[in-house]
Amino acid sequence: MEGPMVITIARRKFIAALGGAAASWPLAAHAQQSSRKIPIVGVLWHDASAEAEEVYLSVLRKAFNDLGYIEGKNIELKHRFPAEQPDRFRKFAQELVESNVDAIIAVSPLGAIEAKRATGTIPIVFVICPDPVSKGLVESLARPGGNATGLSLMTVDLSGKRLALLKEAVPNLSRVAVLVDPRDPFTQATIKAHYAAAELLGISLWPVEVMTPDDIERAFSKIA
Secondary structure, three states: OOOOOEOOOOHHHHHHHHHHHHHHOOHHHHHHHOOOOOOEEEEEOOOOOOOOOHHHHHHHHHHHHHOOOOEOOOEEEEEEOOOOOHHHHHHHHHHHHHOOOOEEEEOOHHHHHHHHHHOOOOOEEEEEEOOOOOOOOOOOOOOOOOOEEEEEOOOOOOHHHHHHHHHHHOOOOOEEEEEEOOOOOOHHHHHHHHHHHHHHHOOEEEEEEOOOHHHHHHHHHHHO
16 A cells, blocks of 8 residues: 555556556455455446446456456455446445445546545555545555555646646647536646646636537637
C-alpha cells in the first residue's frame, strides 16, 4: 500500500493492472481470518450490466487468472452494476461492505468515493481517479496509506501543464474552451485548476458543458 501511484491512459491496461494489484494482496489471509475457504472480492462497476462491461470484465478475469485466481474455484467475485446512478453506488458499496468481502475493486471515481465512505478497513483498489488526494482516497500519491490505493490520471495536477504546452504551441493563444461534464465529481476541481493556470498564462478560459454525445456538436457550435 506504500508504493507509487501508476499513471496511464488506457482503461483496459488500467483494469489489467488493477487485477494484478488486487490479486497481489494477501487475499487468502483475509479469507482465513474470516473463516472462508476462498477469498471474496467485490467489484463495483459503473455501467448497468455484465454485458455492458464485458470488454473490461473479461480483462479483469484474465488478470486474476494469470495470477492463479480462478473465479468459482479459488476466488469469488461479487459484481455490482450501479448504472451510473449515485444512489446505487452508495447502496452497492454499503452492500459489499456488509457482505464482509475481503477486498473491493472500484472501477469509477464515484464508486471509489462511496467504497471509502463505507469502510476504512476493507482494502480498496480504484481503477481511475483524476485526483485521489483531494477526494480523501489516499494521503498522497507517493504514500497512499489507509485502506485504498489505485491509479491516478492526475487530471487536476496536469491542468496547468496542458495549458502551458498549448500556449507554447500557439504563442498568440488568448482564449481556450474546456469541455467538461458537470456530473463528474472532479469537474469543479479541474475547472478551478484550469482557471488558476490560465490567469498565470494570460489566457481567457471558457468551460463548456457536455453531458451526452448529442451535446458535442452544439458545444463546438458555441465555441465557434
